[in-house]
Amino acid sequence: MKIKYVKEIGNSNHPEILYWFWTPDMIKNKTYIQELEQICKTMPFDLLFLTSRDGLSFFDYDDVVVPFKETVERAHELGVKIGLQLWRNAEAVGMDDALALIVEGEALLDDDGMLEYEAHTRGHRNQESLKSELFSVVLFEKVGAGFYAEDSLMDITQQCQVLYSDEERIKIKIDEGVKYARYTAYILTAHYHRSPDLFSQFSINSFNDAINRYAEIPFDGIGLDEFKSMPITPPFQAMWKPFRERLYGKAFAERFYDKTGMDLKQAIFEMRYVPENHKGMRIKAINYYFDVLKEGPIMVENFVYEYAKKVYGKDIFIGLHNTYHNKLTNDEIWETGCMWWDLPREYGQTDENMSYPVRMGIACSHPKPIVYDMYYTEGRPYPIYEKAMIDARYNNRIHYHAYNDRRENRFNMKNEQFSKTITKIEQKIRLLNGFNGPLPKLDLLVVFGRPALANWYPHNEYRNAYDINGGLFILEKCQALWDAGVMCGLVPSDKIEKGQLRINSEKQIEYNGHVFDSILFLNPEYAKQSTLDFLEDCTHTDSTVMIDGKANYDFEGKSCSRQFSRIAQKAELIEFSVDKVLSKGIKTNPIKQGCMLEDGSVVMTDLTSILTNKPLTFKIKINHHVYEGRYIGVMAIKVDEKGNIVKFVCGGFKELHRDRQVIISVSKNTDIMINAFDKEANIILKGEENHVSIELLKLSFD
Structure with missing residues (x-):
């Protein structure tokens, strides 16, 4: 038996992550080292991700390379790791790599077979307009919603006259003669914006250059946060501005053809209109379109993952999440493809209180048994305390957002009381990191x-x-x-x-x-x-x-x-x-305030006991034996088929009972961590040897 006494049980196995906002003022006033030292002094985190705010760009290399070097060097002296988060760099996008929104409209030609039509860009979210152009115009006899008479279809794009076009709008004239009077004209216009086509090399080259520029700085993490294609109409606008546009890019079109053998322009048309009695064509076009569209963001994510590992080494932490608006049925399908499960990461990562079934599925998709949810709280701090402890019982952790968030209604973690409480909570969660159990058993x-x-x-x-x-x-x-x-x-x-x-x-x-x-x-x-x-x-x-x-x-x-x-x-x-x-026999979780893990371990967590420093009672049955005790914050236990203790951690521990017999006890309530293998026990106790000691230890049973 080896017993180690420590002032605080340190973190192990899984990082405690904090976002740290960097602003132009920090660079100008050179306060970044001071802030770093304050974080290390007052907060428990061991991986800090730098992220730019208030107009600072990490692509302005000359402005930040020296501060980055100094920060990483000092952080490593303090035993803390530093990650670099990069936003997408769209400012340099030119027409060859730009993404377009395809705007649709339809109108009847007049009795002379003529029509003047004007369209303008719509559906994007604050993206700089570059160019508007005519994409496609077809004529047909409409025979119902989404159908045309098969022999009536004509492509007249080249015959249309462009009367006017600028960055945001275009006006055209159609003159096909009286023969086509009252025909339907289906008109598609393309409006390009300063947003990259993710199938082009632009984004890959941009991140490649950034990683190369910072290669000499020994960063411990590289992250893409909410990486996505063109931001479109957000949920709070969509109720009165439904999104009916589609994304198009030259490289996207090439990838679409390579994968499907189908022309993207034709598919975009068939997403709306097909010949009469050919419903399957429309089904196929829609399915094909979204099936290829979702590949773009992941293609870039895969490059960053692989190249960062090549430059910084296989152990670098790759983050962050690509959950944007956290719904399957909103704008996210257009921007990230809802490819939350496919991020190349060791750890599953999500955002802003994503639902547990999604997080559990994402956790199963990645090799590490922990999933991180980036989270901030508005107003009162209690929700983040509560979330941290509920998350922990399901092997979820918070990526805290952020240390110095000064925005209205955001809780600034510089607040002393807030940081003290978070530290108390994380010191208990560290016990679970040390326990290092697998994922929860999902039924x-x-x-x-x-x-x-x-x-x-x-x-x-x-x-x-x-x-x-x-x-x-x-x-x-x-x-x-x-x-x-x-x-x-x-x-x-x-x-x-x-x-x-x-x-x-x-x-x-x-x-x-x-x-x-x-x-x-x-x-x-x-x-x-x-x-x-x-x-x-x-x-x-x-x-x-x-x-x-x-x-x-x-x-x-x-x-x-x-x-x-x-x-x-x-x-x-x-x-x-x-x-x-x-009714089909699906089980429900029998463990109040906890759950069973895949290896039969049990984890339990509680917030109130931390805030009040009053232990909570637990009683659980594992492998035909009943284990009882009290805990503050967290308790996790693993036993073998004979009931022998394999692993055990507990906050505020005093005694553990097995079938009403005390098998472990200490002289004073404290945090404990036990790993027992091959009849040897490694025990870590919080406290000094002359203040707390093992009074009884029986881990093995016949």
Whole structure:
């Protein structure tokens, strides 16, 4: 037995992360070292991410390279790591790499076959306009909503006269003669903005240059925060300005053709109009468009991950999150592709109180057993205290945002009382970092059909303000399950295509190494063939397979009703409700204020005990034995099949009982950490040896 006494139990295994805003004033007044030393003196964090604010750009290398060098050097002397967060650098984007918004309109030619038409850019969020141009004009006889008479279609783009164009608007004239009187003209205009086409090399070259410029500074982390394509109409505007535009870029068009064999301009048209009785063409065009669009942000993220590892070494921390507005049904699908699960990271990372089922699915997608949620609080500090402790019981951690946030209604962590309380909380969470358990045991994997999310057609009632399917309520259904006590994780269906979600050799449903007894598939409509095959294979396992929704057409717009009928005969086809899911034997979490981990460990957390310094009682049954005690803040325990203690951590610990017998006790309440392997115990106690001691220790039993 080895006992170590410490003033405070230090952090291990997983970093404690803090955002640190850098402003022009900090550079001008050279206060960055002073602020760094203050952070290290008053706060518990060991990884600080530098992020620019108030007009400071980390791409202005000459302004920041010396301060960066000095800061990293001093931080390392203080035992703290420094990460560099880079925003996208759009100021230098030129026309060759610019992204366009395609604005649509339609009008009838007059009795003389003529029309004057004016369009202007719309749908973007404060993006500088560069150029407006005519994209496409077709004529046809309209025979219904979204349909034209097949032999009537004509492309007249080259015959149109541009009367006027500037950065934001364009006016054209059509004169096709009386023969085409009352024909429908479907007009697409392209409005380019100073925002990069992520399929071009611009963003990659920009980040490549930045990493090279800073290569001599030994940064410990590189991060892209909310990296995305062109920001479009945000949620608070969409209610009265529905987004009906589409993104287009030259490199995007090249990638689209390479992957699909289809011209992007043609696909954009077929997303709206197809020949009469050819509904499948429109389904296919919409599916293809979003399937390729989502690749752009991840392509850049993958480059930054790989190149940063090459320059700084394999152990560098790569962050941050790409959850932007945290919904599947808003602007985020256009900007990040809702590719939250695909970020190249060791740790899953999210933003602003993302729901637990999403975070659990993202955690399963990455190798480390912790997921970080970047979070700030407005007004009162209590919500961040509460969140930190609830998150911790599910192996979630906060990336605190931020040390020096001076914006209105943001809580500035320079506040002394706030920093003291956060320190108390993090000192307890460090015990769980030392315990280093795996992810929580999830009883249910929820998979949503990504194509169904992006494609509302032909159900116009589900077409939402962002031109995607707003009638699926994926996040709401998962949250309802979680609130009912179902430990579940959410992932998208494209994890099947990538081979990460599969049936393993033991005929179990396995996602990225995590095994699930039950699966709930939401909205299989427009599924790819690999997804349909997977669902059919699931029905030949012993797993509980539930499906909410039907599949009439596949990803290619072809009927898949025969295969889905076979699936439905063996799966549980349900119309979602929590009660229906629970009726299939899905378990709920039995541990109040805690949960069980994949290896059978139990974790419990509590905030009130930290704030009051009054221990809370716990009583749990593991492997036919009952363990009891009291804790402040956190408690985690792992035992083997005989009931022997393998690992144990506890805040404010005094005694641990096994089947009513005391097996561990100390002379005075303190924080404790025990690792017992091969009949040897390594014990860390908070306190001095003459103030606190082990009074009884029995870890092994016959």
